[in-house]
Amino acid sequence: MYLDTADQLSSRRRDAAVNAAFDCNAEVFDGITKVVELNIQTVKTSLSEQQAMADAALSAQSLSAVIDLQSRQFPAAVKKTFAYWRHVEDIAVQTGIGLFTAMQTHVGSVLTTFADMADVAPGTAATQEGLGKWSVFVTGQPAVDPAQPGGIVDSSGNAVSSAEVRGDLH
Numbered sequence: 001m002y003l004d005t006a007d008q009l010s011s012r013r014r015d016a017a018v019n020a021a022f023d024c025n026a027e028v029f030d031g032i033t034k035v036v037e038l039n040i041q042t043v044k045t046s047l048s049e050q051q052a053m054a055d056a057a058l059s060a061q062s063l064s065a066v067i068d069l070q071s072r073q074f075p076a077a078v079k080k081t082f083a084y085w086r087h088v089e090d091i092a093v094q095t096g097i098g099l100f101t102a103m104q105t106h107v108g109s110v111l112t113t114f115a116d117m118a119d120v121a122p123g124t125a126a127t128q129e130g131l132g133k134w135s136v137f138v139t140g141q142p143a144v145d146p147a148q149p150g151g152i153v154d155s156s157g158n159a160v161s162s163a164e165v166r167g168d169l170h
Helices: 002-058 063-120
Strands: none
Touching: 002 063
């Protein structure tokens, strides 16, 4: 019976992983598409501006007018550069949010799968009666007793008192 359950859970985990991978890839592809569209728009705008600059430079009547034209374009170029990177940052944030949402959905399905496994696996905490306090995840170790805050437990689960600590270590 356990093998059949494990096979069913395995197929659920595989399906959840495939869905999560597809969702994550879709979010990344959407972000890449937006960056490519932004780059195409930037190149088109840049080419038209360069053509206008070349026309203005060719129609200038002196060398100082051409230099003045270039110096006036510098602040605008800086503003455009910052605007471009703000758009890239917005796209990156949107993509990150999309990836987080996709991963959050996947983690929720994994937790549901773990809960299903805990319900069907033999020897879980739900079926261990009369064996004392057990932690939520069955590790073979007793849970920490809340009545004894700050208690120290060794690897075998035995409580270690502070009286056993060597005095020369203080």
